[in-house]
Amino acid sequence: MIRNVIVAMSGGVDSAMTALLLKNKDVRLLQAQDSNKDQTFFLSQIPQQTLRRCMFPLGNYLKNHVKVMAMQAGLCQIARKKESMGICFVGKREFQDFISEYIADKPGNYIDLDSGLQIGKHDGIHKRTIGQRCKIAGALKPYYVFNKDQESNTITVVGGTTHSALYTDFLITRKIHWISEEPCELRWNNGVLNCNFRFQHRHPLIACRVYKMSNDRLFIRLDAPLRAITKGQYAVLYSGEECLGSSMITYAGPSYFALGRNCTDYIRWHNLIASNKV
Template structure:
């Protein structure tokens, strides 16, 4: 299969067409005599349009049967090819930046067509004050601007409590409640099918993380757990890490795979509150307690 993704692999196109088909094993263990050198996934030449993030859950078998003709090309060069071929109508189309299948519709209105409204409160994370009402916590994502009626200054979604329906908001886009430096994934999907040798040997590995296809790669340290999940410790806190999104790992130009984020470490805001509490004077435990009235 040939696709238009901006990505590349460790195999040449000729290898794809010449290889023999080997049906997947139906037994628990692989046949060691049929094990072939794994195909690796690398970032495309156009780093601004690189799409390995979206391919990070691809299986080894699928990757082995895929070629990427745009691997060594930039988007600008592809547009020149299209122009020379007379595809002017394609060049005039705007690039899809959001959820392409819903078009230009408002996301909140779109999602409320399928999920029943569950109104709740916008709550200030700083002082617990109720700032307004929302139509459902599931219409909001961490880091986005919260549309709160009657508020002149912008507020941003910092956290959500799906039990109470409260959505916590902060008064700045870089509120410390939005920044974390630790996350855990579910069982990690390695494109190579096995964790890197370095990680297996030492249980830790230095690499880079991306949880959004448009964010820069962030240095991190990965720890492998016995259940196949990984803990990721970032060199510096990043904004709006969100459970349910995918943590994609890179080693140099290679995309190693990804895992769904299932747990987050404390925010910088929480850690700061903890430090402030530690600096508070201790309570006087010798103070006389007033007995409760007896009925």
């Protein structure tokens, strides 16, 4: 396993010899021991040749263990340093204020999906993301972004964070980048790959079935609906602790609202998983 190889390399094994052993063999990217610090989601597009030259000496350690090691090594100031949160180059500003420095505001309308009525004004679709809560003056309930239409400059919203329009269990991606080789299940005619899916860092993994379409695109069917899957995000696939690779999402839907389906039980179950209560 790549993590074992990397730990061996960092533990004193000659790197040139290790590189020679790996020269004609694909290596795999495994999740870190500390799930809160795992970076495989962001490394899911790493080329095989680059991965072979990488070392992750902290892959087998929890963050608190690393801090203890730092203290023992006399690096007390570093061990006590607070972790950086958010996007470092944005700083303490609101993200909407930051993005307005680069993209001019363009006011438009908020449209309620259920009634079809205009219920407010926004100052630019670039300031809102799918699933985000909107501040709409005079609204009697919280509204969340369902869709953004660049041509009409409108944002369609739904009432309530668990509105079924925000949930789907279907998505299509571009041709995927496999970190190692393509799983053998997809090489067969009409093959199906059973694995796990994530589209946001640190979100719980969801079981899914993956089908290969024309032009090597992927059709992914989730075992449970997820909220606010958005075109342009990345579908990252896992098998056990291995990160298989990822691909950009080109289509998400139809929503449970469009299909007339209820997702209340799924939402309750997903929330329990996310809170580690099951």
